[in-house]
Amino acid sequence: MIRSLREAGVLWRRNMLKLTRVPMLLFFSLFQPLLFLLLFSQVFSRLSEMPGFGYENYLQFLVPTIVGLTTLNSAFQSGMGMVNDIDDGLLDKFLIAPIRRSSILLGKVLADATRMALQALLILGFAYIMGARVETGILGVGLLILIAVLFGIAWAGISNVVALRTGNAELTMLIGILITFPVLFLSTGFMPQALLPDWLGTAAQFNPITYLIDALRALVNEGWNWTAIWQALAVTMGLASLTLTAATRAFRKVIS
Amino acid sequence: MDKTGTEKEDRAMITVENLIKDFPGDVRAVDDISFRVEKGEIFGFLGPNGAGKTTTIRAIVTLLKPTSGKILVDGFDVTKNPQAIRERVGYAAQFIGVDDDLTAHENLILQARLHNISTREAKKKANELLEIMDLQDVAKRRAGTFSGGMRRRLDLAQALVHEPHLLFLDEPTTGLDPQNRRALWGHLRKLNESGLTIFLTTQYMEEANTLCERLAIIDQGRIQIEGSPAELKATLGGEAITVTLPETAQQDVFERTRSILDGMSGAAETKSYNHSVAVFLEHGSSRLAEVVRALDSADVPVARLELAQPTLDDVFLRHTGERLRVEETKRPSMRRPHGRSKQR
Numbered sequence: 001m002i003r004s005l006r007e008a009g010v011l012w013r014r015n016m017l018k019l020t021r022v023p024m025l026l027f028f029s030l031f032q033p034l035l036f037l038l039l040f041s042q043v044f045s046r047l048s049e050m051p052g053f054g055y056e057n058y059l060q061f062l063v064p065t066i067v068g069l070t071t072l073n074s075a076f077q078s079g080m081g082m083v084n085d086i087d088d089g090l091l092d093k094f095l096i097a098p099i100r101r102s103s104i105l106l107g108k109v110l111a112d113a114t115r116m117a118l119q120a121l122l123i124l125g126f127a128y129i130m131g132a133r134v135e136t137g138i139l140g141v142g143l144l145i146l147i148a149v150l151f152g153i154a155w156a157g158i159s160n161v162v163a164l165r166t167g168n169a170e171l172t173m174l175i176g177i178l179i180t181f182p183v184l185f186l187s188t189g190f191m192p193q194a195l196l197p198d199w200l201g202t203a204a205q206f207n208p209i210t211y212l213i214d215a216l217r218a219l220v221n222e223g224w225n226w227t228a229i230w231q232a233l234a235v236t237m238g239l240a241s242l243t244l245t246a247a248t249r250a251f252r253k254v255i256s
Numbered sequence: 257m258d259k260t261g262t263e264k265e266d267r268a269m270i271t272v273e274n275l276i277k278d279f280p281g282d283v284r285a286v287d288d289i290s291f292r293v294e295k296g297e298i299f300g301f302l303g304p305n306g307a308g309k310t311t312t313i314r315a316i317v318t319l320l321k322p323t324s325g326k327i328l329v330d331g332f333d334v335t336k337n338p339q340a341i342r343e344r345v346g347y348a349a350q351f352i353g354v355d356d357d358l359t360a361h362e363n364l365i366l367q368a369r370l371h372n373i374s375t376r377e378a379k380k381k382a383n384e385l386l387e388i389m390d391l392q393d394v395a396k397r398r399a400g401t402f403s404g405g406m407r408r409r410l411d412l413a414q415a416l417v418h419e420p421h422l423l424f425l426d427e428p429t430t431g432l433d434p435q436n437r438r439a440l441w442g443h444l445r446k447l448n449e450s451g452l453t454i455f456l457t458t459q460y461m462e463e464a465n466t467l468c469e470r471l472a473i474i475d476q477g478r479i480q481i482e483g484s485p486a487e488l489k490a491t492l493g494g495e496a497i498t499v500t501l502p503e504t505a506q507q508d509v510f511e512r513t514r515s516i517l518d519g520m521s522g523a524a525e526t527k528s529y530n531h532s533v534a535v536f537l538e539h540g541s542s543r544l545a546e547v548v549r550a551l552d553s554a555d556v557p558v559a560r561l562e563l564a565q566p567t568l569d570d571v572f573l574r575h576t577g578e579r580l581r582v583e584e585t586k587r588p589s590m591r592r593p594h595g596r597s598k599q600r
Contacts, residue, residue, distance in 0.1 A: 007370070010366065010369040010370055011370075014355065014358070014362075014366050017357070017358055017362060018355070018357045018358070021357040021358070021398070022357050088353060088354075088355070088356070089349055089351045089352060089353030089354075090353050090354075090355055092319060092347075092349055092353055093353040093367065093370075093414070094370065095318075095319055096317055096318070096319060096342055096345075096347050097342060097367070097370035097371055098339050098342040098343045098371060098372065099370055255319075256320075256321055
């Protein structure tokens with residue numbers, strides 16, 4: 001266990017160094033969420049006047065969605081990083097070293113988690129400047145980021161499966177966008193459940209993103225809604241067990 | 257275990273027996289290869305792209321599972337004890353594995369740390385290797401700004417950071433200009449003199465000739481012949497005489513030339529390619545006049561006549577029927593093509 005952590009730590013550190021050398025890696029996943037935050041909070045600001053909306057203003061309502069979107073984007077960055085490491089011959093360098101295979105994956109997960117946490121924090125910082133406030137305070141922010149990061153790790157499993165199966169960074173990014181958008185709009189991300197058309201409301205209930213955003217939204221707007229929090233964690237664990245198993249299998253196939 | 261047997265095992269650094277590697281789609285990249293590499297020698301695989309060189313190396317360094325066959329490295333079996341092998345071997349792949357965003361120094365520290373070397377020890381080792389590889393002045397520069405030759409040397413340093421017993425180099429000088437190539441050869445010789453066993457692959461006969469104590473010529477997944485460069489050339493039996501005909505020469509002239517050369521005493525088999533016919537002739541250098549007279553009396557128009565000591569290229573031609581024609585000035589991409597192409 002300690003050995004795995006030490007080995008993973010070496011690889012984590014390498015990724016952190018890259019983050020400082022190429023700040024783009026940190027901001028890469030932020031542009032689109034920031035654009036959405038700025039535009040949507042203005043365009044849809046009158047929505048909060050609708051009966052049944054139930055939130056103070058659209059910005060407060062939107063912030064959790066944008067945090068979620070950021071981690072989803074960042075998750076697909078993970079797959080692109082995997083392809084780049086393979087193309088640059090770096091994965092071979094890790095594989096030829098006398099470290100455990102699992103440490104390579106653990107190092108990547110830890111590095112992805114750190115990057116996602118920093119990105120979520122940056123987005124919350126921007127939202128704060130725009131006037132958004134988190135009901136549950138600093139502790140709530142911590143839990144919010146933790147939930148978002150865990151969900152992001154689960155989602156990163158999908159991106160790594162795509163990356164390892166296609167071996168193409170651009171394609172991974174494209175598929176990421178193609179998956180992220182429908183699932184985001186088929187959730188309660190931009191409209192409360194009550195205001196969604198019936199069929200969409202039903203679809204949203206089967207969408208894992210809905211549970212992520214509901215929990216984040218509760219922490220930002222309501223308070224410590226433990227039902228929403230536990231539901232989000234349970235959905236995340238279920239999703240992670242599927243995606244990370246598939247990703248590990250794809251990884252094994254590539255390195256065998 | 258009898259003593260001679262033990263001694264024999266002790267000298268072997270690599271033993272490969274009946275290695276076969278198949279890739280999906282019925283591609284047999286390595287077709288029943290067996291060979292030994294002795295401790296302390298420089299051993300080479302000479303062969304064209306796609307011959308199976310990289311696949312063999314990747315199987316030995318535990319990056320590819322053999323389809324069948326046995327591989328021992330320093331007494332350890334690749335399938336049973338891969339970790340022990342990873343601790344003992346250094347591997348510089350054909351496609352250089354350096355992180356462009358990290359400095360040369362940081363890349364070396366990373367590799368050292370991955371080999372369980374303490375941070376303090378890693379720093380010391382990194383500085384030492386940067387100096388050996390003439391990279392001390394650019395130690396703090398990002399690897400992404402390096403020239404091809406510098407990247408090769410950094411990659412070589414990476415492969416040496418854990419003081420391996422055995423170094424694998426897959427086409428170490430592909431893409432390097434002659435000056436950088438010679439400098440790298442110098443580094444490799446020094447490393448070998450200090451006791452490091454080196455296994456390299458190359459498609460350059462000059463490289464195989466100058467560096468390797470022993471080599472195997474490999475083509476289409478099989479070892480065609482194995483021995484020291486001098487031994488291999490001696491198998492051709494004499495000097496090479498190449499007769500080149502004018503481009504207008506008809507097939508019958510071609511055949512006539514071939515049969516004349518074939519008929520000379522002490523001639524080893526003739527080979528023809530393009531507009532040339534080559535023959536290996538015992539004491540060939542003193543018999544040029546004889547060749548010219550024979551061709552002249554048969555009315556063969558000769559465009560060019562060459563006499564040469566046999567080269568490894570000739571050995572290659574003899575065993576594969578093809579020339580090892582590699583454009584040494586061509587610069588292949590230093591990056592991998594898209595995706596994880598299975599190199600063979």
